[in-house]
Amino acid sequence: MAKVKETAQVISQERLAEGVYSMWIHSPAIASQAVPGQFISLYCQDGSRLLPRPISLCEIDQEGGRLRIVYRIAGKGTEEFSAYAAGSPVEILGPLGNGFPLEEAEGKRVFLIGGGIGIPPMLETAKALKGEKTMVLGYRDSQMFLKEEFEAVGQVFAATEDGSFGTKGNVLDAIREQGLKGDVIFACGPTPMLRALKAWAAEENMECWLSLEERMACGIGACLACVCQSKDVDSHSHVHNKRICKEGPVFRAEEVEL
Amino acid sequence: MINMKVNLAGVELKNPVMEASGTFGSGAEYGEFVDLNRLGAVVTKGVANVPWPGNPTPRIAETCGGMLNAIGLQNPGIDVFARRDIPFLKQYDTKIVVNVCGKTTEDYLEVVARLGDEPVDLLEINISCPNVKEGGIAFGQDPKAVEAITKACKAHAKQPVIMKLSPNVTDITVMAKAAEAGGADAISLINTLTGMKIDVNRRTFALANKTGGLSGPAIKPVAVRMVYQVANAVKVPIIGMGGIQNSEDALEFILAGATAVAVGTANFNNPYATVEVVDGIQTYMEKNGIQDIQELVGAVK
Numbered sequence: 322m323a324k325v326k327e328t329a330q331v332i333s334q335e336r337l338a339e340g341v342y343s344m345w346i347h348s349p350a351i352a353s354q355a356v357p358g359q360f361i362s363l364y365c366q367d368g369s370r371l372l373p374r375p376i377s378l379c380e381i382d383q384e385g386g387r388l389r390i391v392y393r394i395a396g397k398g399t400e401e402f403s404a405y406a407a408g409s410p411v412e413i414l415g416p417l418g419n420g421f422p423l424e425e426a427e428g429k430r431v432f433l434i435g436g437g438i439g440i441p442p443m444l445e446t447a448k449a450l451k452g453e454k455t456m457v458l459g460y461r462d463s464q465m466f467l468k469e470e471f472e473a474v475g476q477v478f479a480a481t482e483d484g485s486f487g488t489k490g491n492v493l494d495a496i497r498e499q500g501l502k503g504d505v506i507f508a509c510g511p512t513p514m515l516r517a518l519k520a521w522a523a524e525e526n527m528e529c530w531l532s533l534e535e536r537m538a539c540g541i542g543a544c545l546a547c548v549c550q551s552k553d554v555d556s557h558s559h560v561h562n563k564r565i566c567k568e569g570p571v572f573r574a575e576e577v578e579l
Numbered sequence: 580m581i582n583m584k585v586n587l588a589g590v591e592l593k594n595p596v597m598e599a600s601g602t603f604g605s606g607a608e609y610g611e612f613v614d615l616n617r618l619g620a621v622v623t624k625g626v627a628n629v630p631w632p633g634n635p636t637p638r639i640a641e642t643c644g645g646m647l648n649a650i651g652l653q654n655p656g657i658d659v660f661a662r663r664d665i666p667f668l669k670q671y672d673t674k675i676v677v678n679v680c681g682k683t684t685e686d687y688l689e690v691v692a693r694l695g696d697e698p699v700d701l702l703e704i705n706i707s708c709p710n711v712k713e714g715g716i717a718f719g720q721d722p723k724a725v726e727a728i729t730k731a732c733k734a735h736a737k738q739p740v741i742m743k744l745s746p747n748v749t750d751i752t753v754m755a756k757a758a759e760a761g762g763a764d765a766i767s768l769i770n771t772l773t774g775m776k777i778d779v780n781r782r783t784f785a786l787a788n789k790t791g792g793l794s795g796p797a798i799k800p801v802a803v804r805m806v807y808q809v810a811n812a813v814k815v816p817i818i819g820m821g822g823i824q825n826s827e828d829a830l831e832f833i834l835a836g837a838t839a840v841a842v843g844t845a846n847f848n849n850p851y852a853t854v855e856v857v858d859g860i861q862t863y864m865e866k867n868g869i870q871d872i873q874e875l876v877g878a879v880k
């Protein structure tokens with residue numbers, strides 16, 4: 322298994338919601354080795370933006386040699402990506418990071434929880450998990466991108482901040498309102514959501530795996546930009562700073578300070 | 580046959596290209612993309628006497644044509660480094676430059692002395708890190724302190740000593756002369772320029788450390804100017820760096836007076852940047868009928 326840096330080709334680009342885009346990329350070399358929860362780095366064509374943008378894999382089509390990313394326009398880089406049309410070159414590096422530990426979910430009832438732009442990586446994870454799964458998605462409003470695609474995989478519960486659909490509030494409000502139960506949590510989303518899930522998992526004695534985010538420069542473990550505070554001593558510097566791009570982005574909840 | 584070999588303080592490098600400390604770890608990660616055997620030297624991330632946890636996050640921010648970093652010299656300390664990173668680098672046919680950091684003179688000397696028994700080729704003393712509260716840049720902004728720390732390192736070092744200078748000074752030549760007076764065998768410049776970015780939406784600093792070091796193409800003209808000034812002020816060889824992205828950039832530094840060059844931030848943008856610079860310099864020499872790279876060093880007066 323080796324990371325690949327290549328000029329790939331955009332297969333398609335689609336707007337899913339206000340400011341949220343879905344891009345399929347032709348990359349057999351990355352698709353053949355990627356696992357759910359991993360991410361890729363996308364490089365900008367505009368040379369004034371030096372740093373690659375980390376974006377999670379939303380779907381991995383190994384047979385078709387395709388990768389899907391779903392991303393929100395957050396600034397100039399993602400804005401540039403959203404303008405790429407089918408056939409455009411796109412500079413990418415991947416697969417990066419560890420991914421969700423699917424084996425930990427075997428024979429257990431799994432919660433797949435996504436909040437906002439943390440929802441995309443949960444789709445491939447949901448597709449890859451064969452057992453009993455409950456999907457809980459948290460959105461801002463009724464622009465519920467990807468929801469139908471999750472529904473094709475299993476039962477979905479949604480929460481919206483403005484109450485326009487499902488439970489009014491966040492994913493935990495939806496879980497409590499519906500009285501949902503499970504043994505393991507896989508989640509990605511904003512830090513306050515992850516913090517709440519970590520606390521809830523501890524109360525309920527559930528295993529919990531969280532995908533974290535931090536500013537990145539190299540994306541491959543060399544620069545030490547992307548660390549999180551870890552309980553265990555890290556393998557690189559022997560302090561308590563695990564690299565999200567290398568040891569992560571998925572960590573066991575008790576392992577990290579949020 | 581063109582000659583790309585350079586002599587840096589008595590150490591022969593197969594070519595003048597290395598990468599800049601802190602952007603390349605100890606080579607393992609970028610070794611997946613480039614053949615480390617092709618580099619003149621590998622420069623490690625700063626190493627202290629004990630492990631340093633570094634600064635809180637966010638540690639980096641992108642700026643137009645550059646980036647700010649305030650990693651804060653996170654490193655595993657000399658023990659782990661000597662056990663793990665040096666044997667890793669010894670597998671390759673390249674020279675090893677260890678970047679040394681410290682909070683006090685004693686910290687630096689402890690690392691320098693420990694490295695005396697290790698199979699490393701050169702020591703690069705970082706007295707120019709803008710991101711740590713004590714030590715670092717404090718040693719690099721006062722000529723007396725520069726001379727004193729250089730002298731102390733020289734007295735304890737078995738390998739040639741490169742002093743890495745800060746650009747955050749009024750007159751870089753004063754610091755370079757102080758390093759030379761202290762016995763430095765070579766000089767590296769430039770380290771990052773202190774900068775700041777404010778996130779207007781969150782109305783806070785982009786970096787947890789508030790300030791960070793600016794690197795990348797944005798600083799290149801400043802770096803070339805400083806290399807030129809220092810080359811005309813001291814006799815010791817210079818390793819030039821600051822915004823090198825390609826061989827043309829590297830050649831600017833060489834023509835300004837650098838014996839060797841280092842590629843830093845460009846690795847993040849292009850993991851192949853280092854070897855592309857090596858190849859590009861060779862192509863340039865072939866095209867222009869240059870037999871020996873030495874002909875180019877400081878050729879622009």
Ligand SMILES: Cc1cc2nc3c(=O)[nH]c(=O)nc-3n(C[C@H](O)[C@H](O)[C@H](O)COP(=O)(O)OP(=O)(O)OC[C@H]3O[C@@H](n4cnc5c(N)ncnc54)[C@H](O)[C@@H]3O)c2cc1C
Pocket residue numbers: 360372373374375376377378390391392393394395396397398399400438441442533534535536537570640641
């Ligand atoms: C492991 C990982 C997976 C991610 N997956 C997705 C995804 O699937 N979909 C999605 O929409 N977003 C995802 N993000 C966030 C995404 O990386 C940022 O939104 C994006 O980098 C913003 O770039 P920009 O140029 O548009 O914004 P700008 O604000 O102009 O970017 C400036 C700099 O800050 C960095 N940056 C800005 N916001 C973030 C952030 N939230 N996280 C990390 N770096 C940031 C950029 O990479 C760039 O270096 C992920 C982040 C990480 C770390």
Ligand SMILES: Cc1cc2nc3c(=O)[nH]c(=O)nc-3n(C[C@H](O)[C@H](O)[C@H](O)COP(=O)(O)O)c2cc1C
Pocket residue numbers: 538544599600601602624625648650652678705708743769770771793794795796798820821822823841842843844845
């Ligand atoms: C993320 C990062 C980490 C760095 N860490 C170190 C370090 O540990 N020691 C050091 O002497 N310089 C360090 N530097 C400075 C670089 O070695 C170099 O001097 C500077 O970045 C200018 O070169 P560049 O523009 O090519 O990056 C670091 C720079 C960056 C961007």
Ligand code: FES
Pocket residue numbers: 536537538539540541542543544545546547548564565566567
């Ligand atoms: S981004 Fe460089 S170590 Fe993670």
